[in-house]
Amino acid sequence: MTSVLELRGLAIRAPKGILVNGVDVSVYAGQVTALCGPSGAGKSLTARACMGVLDVVPGLFGGSLRFPALSSRDWFEGVVGKGRRAQAALLRETESLRGGYLSYSPQAASSALNPGRTIGRQMEMALARREKRVDPADVGVHIRELLDEVGLQPYVASSLPGELSGGMCQRAALAIAIAPDPRVLLADEPETGLDPVLRRQIVELLVQVGKAHNSGILLISHHEDTVERIADHVLRLTPVHPGGGE
Amino acid sequence: MIPRKLAIALGVACLLVLIGLGVFAPAHLSEFDSDRVYLGALDAPPFGTDQRGRPLLEYAQQGASVVLFPSLFAGMVVGGMGVVGGLLRCVGSARVDTAVQAFGEIVGSLPRMVVILVVALLIPAGSRGLLPLAFAWAVLASPGAMDEAASVAERLGGARFVEALRAHGFSWSRVFLYHIVLLNLRPVVVRQAAETAMQVTFLEIALSYLAAQENQSSFTHADNVKSWADLLEIGYPSLVLDVPTGHALALGLGLVAVVTVMSLMLASAARAR
Numbered sequence A: 001m002t003s004v005l006e007l008r009g010l011a012i013r014a015p016k017g018i019l020v021n022g023v024d025v026s027v028y029a030g031q032v033t034a035l036c037g038p039s040g041a042g043k044s045l046t047a048r049a050c051m052g053v054l055d056v057v058p059g060l061f062g063g064s065l066r067f068p069a070l071s072s073r074d075w076f077e078g079v080v081g082k083g084r085r086a087q088a089a090l091l092r093e094t095e096s097l098r099g100g101y102l103s104y105s106p107q108a109a110s111s112a113l114n115p116g117r118t119i120g121r122q123m124e125m126a127l128a129r130r131e132k133r134v135d136p137a138d139v140g141v142h143i144r145e146l147l148d149e150v151g152l153q154p155y156v157a158s159s160l161p162g163e164l165s166g167g168m169c170q171r172a173a174l175a176i177a178i179a180p181d182p183r184v185l186l187a188d189e190p191e192t193g194l195d196p197v198l199r200r201q202i203v204e205l206l207v208q209v210g211k212a213h214n215s216g217i218l219l220i221s222h223h224e225d226t227v228e229r230i231a232d233h234v235l236r237l238t239p240v241h242p243g244g245g246e
Numbered sequence B: 001m002i003p004r005k006l007a008i009a010l011g012v013a014c015l016l017v018l019i020g021l022g023v024f025a026p027a028h029l030s031e032f033d034s035d036r037v038y039l040g041a042l043d044a045p046p047f048g049t050d051q052r053g054r055p056l057l058e059y060a061q062q063g064a065s066v067v068l069f070p071s072l073f074a075g076m077v078v079g080g081m082g083v084v085g086g087l088l089r090c091v092g093s094a095r096v097d098t099a100v101q102a103f104g105e106i107v108g109s110l111p112r113m114v115v116i117l118v119v120a121l122l123i124p125a126g127s128r129g130l131l132p133l134a135f136a137w138a139v140l141a142s143p144g145a146m147d148e149a150a151s152v153a154e155r156l157g158g159a160r161f162v163e164a165l166r167a168h169g170f171s172w173s174r175v176f177l178y179h180i181v182l183l184n185l186r187p188v189v190v191r192q193a194a195e196t197a198m199q200v201t202f203l204e205i206a207l208s209y210l211a212a213q214e215n216q217s218s219f220t221h222a223d224n225v226k227s228w229a230d231l232l233e234i235g236y237p238s239l240v241l242d243v244p245t246g247h248a249l250a251l252g253l254g255l256v257a258v259v260t261v262m263s264l265m266l267a268s269a270a271r272a273r
Helices: A043-051 A084-095 A119-127 A138-150 A156-160 A165-177 A196-212 A224-230 B004-023 B056-091 B096-107 B112-122 B130-156 B159-167 B172-213 B228-235 B246-269
Strands: A001-016 A019-026 A032-036 A060-066 A102-105 A184-189 A216-221 A235-237
Touching: A001 A043, A001 A224, A001 B056, A019 A032, A019 A043, A019 A060, A019 A216, A019 B130, A032 A043, A032 A196, A032 B056, A043 A060, A043 A102, A043 A184, A043 A216, A043 A224, A060 A184, A102 A165, A102 B112, A119 A138, A119 A156, A138 A156, A138 B172, A165 A184, A165 A196, A196 B159, A196 B172, B004 B056, B056 B096, B056 B112, B056 B130, B056 B172, B056 B228, B096 B130, B096 B172, B112 B130, B130 B172, B159 B172, B172 B228, B172 B246, B228 B246
Parallel strands: A032 A216, A032 A235, A102 A184, A184 A216
Antiparallel strands: A001 A019, A001 A060
16 A cells, blocks of 8 residues: 555644644545534544645644655644744645645535636646646546546536536546646535435446545545545544534 | 627727727827818818817827726726735635724725815826825725625635635635636625726816816826817807807717726626626
């Protein structure tokens, strides 16, 4: 098993109290690691810590984050417990990883798809972040392949997000997330707001597509049945502080 | 809906017409010429003459010079405030939202025309001009622009949208300037700016028309300068009396139409895609 992300001893504190304490997460290439637990358990905070986009204000966090497929150093090093400045430093530090090594499929596709740009243009921007440069002449082919992979017709490339249904938006968001061929695909409750049939389809599609690209998938979900069915590794979080967390 | 390229072409063409008129405006009207009184557009091209034989083109040019800079400036102020309102909503801070809401409620509750008249009266007679009035109008209009832009930002997802874009690896400047302002706030901001520019032009015409009717100096320009309101004032009697000034009325209304078309076309051109 090749580890692509290792988070050790994550602790996140806010003025109200401790939000996350001592969480360890490992994500492996081609496998699904699920983070589950009730609301307020810190699932989304943990996911944001993995992406380096924590928004705890004024945030205080500790632990170590490593991307073994990239380097052996700790990405949290030097920014532990310094609040807003540390948050800004971490954002800068991890910026080059996001959208390339690390990709994100959000809770609601509507908040990840830019309503002012066509799906095809957004996929182009995601393709540009591939480690292996895509020939501009082949961009159209790659877009059609990716859309086909997530079960969408080629015409979707020229559509604005507002012209698509909820399920199609979710598929388009997945196509954009997978476009840069990420080592880690972070899916934050991708089934939110979908009916049970579509929910199952989207999650299975996510796993299928992620594995086809040999990406390690970090799936956040509060649907135990989904997690039990598809995850290779399951991490259950419990709330540390009442009312804190997400 | 009008095709985007056509809307851009029409909007820019109208803007260029106004800039062309304003930039080449003469400082003073031509001398009295009793042989050319009330000539029509065919006899004294391009727009005919007034009751003293002076070309109406000079009225159009001077009127454009009066409204051009203040109306564009007011549009930019409102557009800028709209951008600020949208971006502040994306910050996701309750304190900032409260401050913006308080600003909107206080400024939005002020009676706009009363404030404009107070500002107009506060300006010394020797330094009258449209610019302070345009600025006051822009400040009074800005809560609406900020509120609308904030609603767009809210629909995008506010701070969540910013976070999702950050998660996709975009820098702060790319997230805020490109994804939020250029792609999403642009339609609202440009429309609000274009509307404000149009409103300031209409404000100038209204104030100057009232002043001309009362034989008083206008709040918006010096006495030696003519406004588009003077064209309407010269031309209006042709509707009710047997006075040959219909060409002045047509020119005045035509210039108002140019400003209206410019505003509508620029707003239309700024729509998404």
